[in-house]
Amino acid sequence: MKLWASNNEEDLCKEGNIDPRQIVSDDEVFIRMTLAERLQHVTLITCFLVLVLTGLPLLFDPTVWLQRMFFFEGSFNLRGIIHRTAGVGLILLSLFHIGYMTSTRRGRANLLALIPKLKDITDAFESFNYNLGLTTWLHRKGVLRAFFQAHPYWLFQKPPKYGRYNFIEKFEYLALLWGTLVMIVTGFFLWANNLTFRIFPVWVFDIFRIVHSYEAILAFLSIIIWHLYNVHLNPEVFPMSRIWIDGKITGHELRTLHALEYEELVKKRHNESRL
Amino acid sequence: MGLDRRRDLLFLDLYLFVRIKNLHSLHNGRVHARVRLEIPLIALLLVGATSPWMTAEEEPNSQCYQCHDDETLKDESGRSLFVNKGAFENSIHSKSGFTCVSCHIDLEKVKDFPHATKLKKVDCGSCHGDAQKMFKQSIHAEAKQAPQIKEVTCQSCHGKHDILEKSDVNSKINPLNVAQTCGNCHFTKVKGEKSQAFVKGYLESVHALAVTRSGLANSATCQNCHGSHEVRAPADPRSPVARRQVPYTCGSCHSGILRDYLEGVHGRAFTQNISDVPVCTDCHGEHEIHSPRDKRSAVYSTHVALTCAKCHDNEQLIEKYGLPKGRLRTFRGTFHGLASAYGESKVANCSSCHGFHNIRPSSDSKSPIYPANLPQTCGRCHGGASVKLAAVRIHVLDPKATNYTAYVIQKFYVVLIVIILGSFLIYILGDLKKRMQFTRTE
Numbered sequence: 001m002k003l004w005a006s007n008n009e010e011d012l013c014k015e016g017n018i019d020p021r022q023i024v025s026d027d028e029v030f031i032r033m034t035l036a037e038r039l040q041h042v043t044l045i046t047c048f049l050v051l052v053l054t055g056l057p058l059l060f061d062p063t064v065w066l067q068r069m070f071f072f073e074g075s076f077n078l079r080g081i082i083h084r085t086a087g088v089g090l091i092l093l094s095l096f097h098i099g100y101m102t103s104t105r106r107g108r109a110n111l112l113a114l115i116p117k118l119k120d121i122t123d124a125f126e127s128f129n130y131n132l133g134l135t136t137w138l139h140r141k142g143v144l145r146a147f148f149q150a151h152p153y154w155l156f157q158k159p160p161k162y163g164r165y166n167f168i169e170k171f172e173y174l175a176l177l178w179g180t181l182v183m184i185v186t187g188f189f190l191w192a193n194n195l196t197f198r199i200f201p202v203w204v205f206d207i208f209r210i211v212h213s214y215e216a217i218l219a220f221l222s223i224i225i226w227h228l229y230n231v232h233l234n235p236e237v238f239p240m241s242r243i244w245i246d247g248k249i250t251g252h253e254l255r256t257l258h259a260l261e262y263e264e265l266v267k268k269r270h271n272e273s274r275l
Numbered sequence: 276m277g278l279d280r281r282r283d284l285l286f287l288d289l290y291l292f293v294r295i296k297n298l299h300s301l302h303n304g305r306v307h308a309r310v311r312l313e314i315p316l317i318a319l320l321l322v323g324a325t326s327p328w329m330t331a332e333e334e335p336n337s338q339c340y341q342c343h344d345d346e347t348l349k350d351e352s353g354r355s356l357f358v359n360k361g362a363f364e365n366s367i368h369s370k371s372g373f374t375c376v377s378c379h380i381d382l383e384k385v386k387d388f389p390h391a392t393k394l395k396k397v398d399c400g401s402c403h404g405d406a407q408k409m410f411k412q413s414i415h416a417e418a419k420q421a422p423q424i425k426e427v428t429c430q431s432c433h434g435k436h437d438i439l440e441k442s443d444v445n446s447k448i449n450p451l452n453v454a455q456t457c458g459n460c461h462f463t464k465v466k467g468e469k470s471q472a473f474v475k476g477y478l479e480s481v482h483a484l485a486v487t488r489s490g491l492a493n494s495a496t497c498q499n500c501h502g503s504h505e506v507r508a509p510a511d512p513r514s515p516v517a518r519r520q521v522p523y524t525c526g527s528c529h530s531g532i533l534r535d536y537l538e539g540v541h542g543r544a545f546t547q548n549i550s551d552v553p554v555c556t557d558c559h560g561e562h563e564i565h566s567p568r569d570k571r572s573a574v575y576s577t578h579v580a581l582t583c584a585k586c587h588d589n590e591q592l593i594e595k596y597g598l599p600k601g602r603l604r605t606f607r608g609t610f611h612g613l614a615s616a617y618g619e620s621k622v623a624n625c626s627s628c629h630g631f632h633n634i635r636p637s638s639d640s641k642s643p644i645y646p647a648n649l650p651q652t653c654g655r656c657h658g659g660a661s662v663k664l665a666a667v668r669i670h671v672l673d674p675k676a677t678n679y680t681a682y683v684i685q686k687f688y689v690v691l692i693v694i695i696l697g698s699f700l701i702y703i704l705g706d707l708k709k710r711m712q713f714t715r716t717e
Contacts, residue, residue: 061607062616069617076619124702131705133712194657197664205667206681209610214688218695226699235710 020266023273026252033247034106040097041244044176047090051183052220054083059213087187094180113164116174120167122160127167129156161259168230172222179219186212335374336363342389350392362437399429409504414511432456448503451486453496454478476563479571493528500524516561521554532632539633551592558582574631577615579624580606605670628652628669 033041057066057079070076101107129135135155139148148155165173186208189196196205231241236257243249255262342348343358350356363369368377376383381395400407406429410416415427425431432448439446447456454477461474477483477497485494498506500516507514515524522545526533536542536555544552558574565572573582584603586592593600606612606625614622628644635642643652649665657664668677675682 057617058610058613062613067617071618073618073620076614076617077621079617128702128705131702131709133709197657200663202663202667203678203681206678207684210681210685210688214685214692218688218692221692221696222699225696225703229699229703234706235714 020255020262021251023266023269024251024255024262026250026255028251030249030251030254031247032243032249035247036100038244038247040093040100043089043093047086047093048219048223050086051083051090052216054079054086055216056220059217084191087184087191090180091184094184110164114170114173116167116170120170123162123167126156126160130159161263162257163260164258166258168226172227172230175219175222179215182211182215183219186215335376338388339375358436366436366438367440367443368438403429406504413502413504413506414508415506427460431460448498450492450494450496451490453498454483454486457497474562476561480560480562480564481566481569482564495528499528518550518554521556525555535632539630539635541634542632551586551595553586557585574626576620576622576624577618579626580612580615583625599670601672602670605672608671609669611669623656627656 057069060066070079101111133156135148136157138144139155189200189205189208190212193205196208231237231244232239251262254265339358340360343356344360346355346357348356358375378397378399379394380398380401382390410429415431434447439449441448443449444451446452458474458478462471465471478487482495485491486496501507502515507517509516511517512519514520522533522536522542526536532555537546541552545554560573563571565575567574567576569575572578580603587598588603592598607616611623615624630643635645637644637646639645640647642648646665653664653667671677674685
């Protein structure tokens with residue numbers, strides 16, 4: 001699907017009287033996720049799913065069908081062991097990820113690109129309003145004509161242009177960082193409950209339990225709704241974005257979905273060729 | 276005079292000696308005039324009773340065996356008249372010197388054989404008077420309940436000619452065989468199938484397995500709980516299995532547990548004639564009592580909560596006795612309750628903290644949930660946990676009042692989840708709307 005391409009092309013052409021597609025062709029293949037990143041992603045999926053599945057029964061009243069999951073002697077204890085093993089897996093993955101993001105050049109570049117900026121908030125706002133098209137509709141109907149002529153921004157006629165990571169991806173990454181940190185800390189104190197009872201008042205343990213439960217619900221529902229929409233159900237990529245498997249993105253996708261990154265690349269190549 | 280007779284006389288003398296000695300001690304060493312009279316009387320009676328044996332023929336039963344040792348001997352109605360000589364001679368009655376005519380007394384004077392076919396019924400009560408008296412008060416002596424059951428008589432349980440001493444492992448009333456003896460009727464014939472299955476439940480019980488697997492003759496069999504000759508319906512207040520009698524009946528063996536029970540809240544209420552209070556069978560079951568380590572038991576670790584909840588989650592009983600509410604729900608809300616409901620047997624259940632037979636209120640200084648005892652009680656599992664743990668609230672009815680911070684955090688998360696997920700959904704709907712618009716215009 002070709003959605004926002006027209007806008008971006010116009011801009012680039014105006015700036016330097018060049019056709020960006022001659023510099024970065026639509027068929028050119030770029031690596032958006034390296035193998036190391038894809039492996040981290042797959043490990044995260046595994047740990048996350050195992051943690052959700054083995055933790056979920058604790059969030060509900062034990063109904064008959066849930067009780068049936070624990071049909072053999074010691075199966076509930078085994079659930080705990082699997083849950084904690086996956087938790088350790090997540091901790092190790094987090095440590096590896098911290099190392100990767102700080103010690104490799106690519107990691108550091110990604111980390112910088114992931115830092116949320118004011119632009120991300122306005123992007124979200126603009127993107128939503130562009131999608132909604134309410135002000136455009138009002139303008140067409142002749143409502144607030146003078147205001148819209150003076151402030152065309154509020155018409156939201158163009159979607160925002162995104163860099164390497166758009167506000168959706170940045171939000172997901174930050175939510176993941178925050179969620180993982182909270183889950184690891186609270187999970188640790190729930191695991192070492194006797195230690196927790198020794199060093200904290202009892203009411204703190206209750207808080208750990210509540211935070212661990214609700215953060216889990218939040219994380220699980222966010223993944224189900226937000227991430228799965230953006231990488232699977234979104235008509236743009238349906239049935240699935242293949243980036244997490246092969247890590248590849250085409251020049252066309254770069255130009256349409258990550259216009260700012262594309263422009264930078266075009267400029268860089270253009271400058272290099274002139275030199 | 277045969278050797279056996281001489282031995283029997285020796286026993287009688289011995290009996291006489293013991294009887295006199297007992298009387299002697301009963302009266303503080305002084306033999307009363309009445310007793311002094313009794314001694315020669317007993318002696319005279321015994322000598323009189325035994326004298327015919329000394330003069331009797333060598334084989335008093337030989338005449339009877341001439342006909343009755345024949346396995347094919349039958350009366351007009353086809354009933355076998357065979358008497359197994361070996362079995363009779365092995366019986367306690369034969370060994371004690373009884374002959375055929377000792378019981379079939381209407382044949383004692385008969386000299387003309389074959390004798391008349393219709394004989395008087397043997398009256399066991401002429402010797403076993405006490406047993407007969409008790410039996411006559413029993414439910415067995417009442418009218419028979421099902422047409423396919425013959426009248427219950429002494430023979431139904433004790434057998435006929437082959438009666439053995441109770442201590443003999445082959446005796447029908449030896450503890451090893453009692454269940455089968457009673458089961459001859461109660462496993463198959465009497466009452467409905469439901470009742471039979473209920474009675475058969477005993478065979479799988481810890482009591483029955485102690486007998487059948489471990490050969491433990493002093494484990495409980497039918498008559499230990501129901502009585503033997505005087506067996507009565509459970510609804511009869513004189514029955515040992517009547518509700519008011521159950522603790523004492525079980526306590527006749529489990530005396531330590533009876534003591535504990537009577538010390539606890541349930542036992543104390545029981546002695547105050549409150550009949551809603553649980554007795555042994557309400558938690559442990561009746562015939563099908565299993566070990567608490569057996570998954571079929573109602574007091575198996577993961578079943579305890581539901582067993583207690585039968586009363587402690589019962590609206591009417593809570594109302595009637597002012598019991599604290601929501602015990603099961605609040606327990607299920609904890610990790611202990613959840614894990615237990617999911618079948619984890621090592622996690623704490625009601626009895627882990629409250630005790631079981633001698634459950635005491637938290638105001639009792641002997642109670643494991645008495646505030647000063649809590650660190651020790653929690654510490655049984657949470658070794659190294661501090662005294663702080665004792666401040667933990669398990670049955671939290673009002674989370675807001677118990678832990679306000681946790682309550683606020685919980686509410687915060689609920690709001691956060693609604694806001695974040697709501698925003699996601701709204702954005703997604705907007706996104707889909709725009710994409711549909713593009714699809715239409717293309």
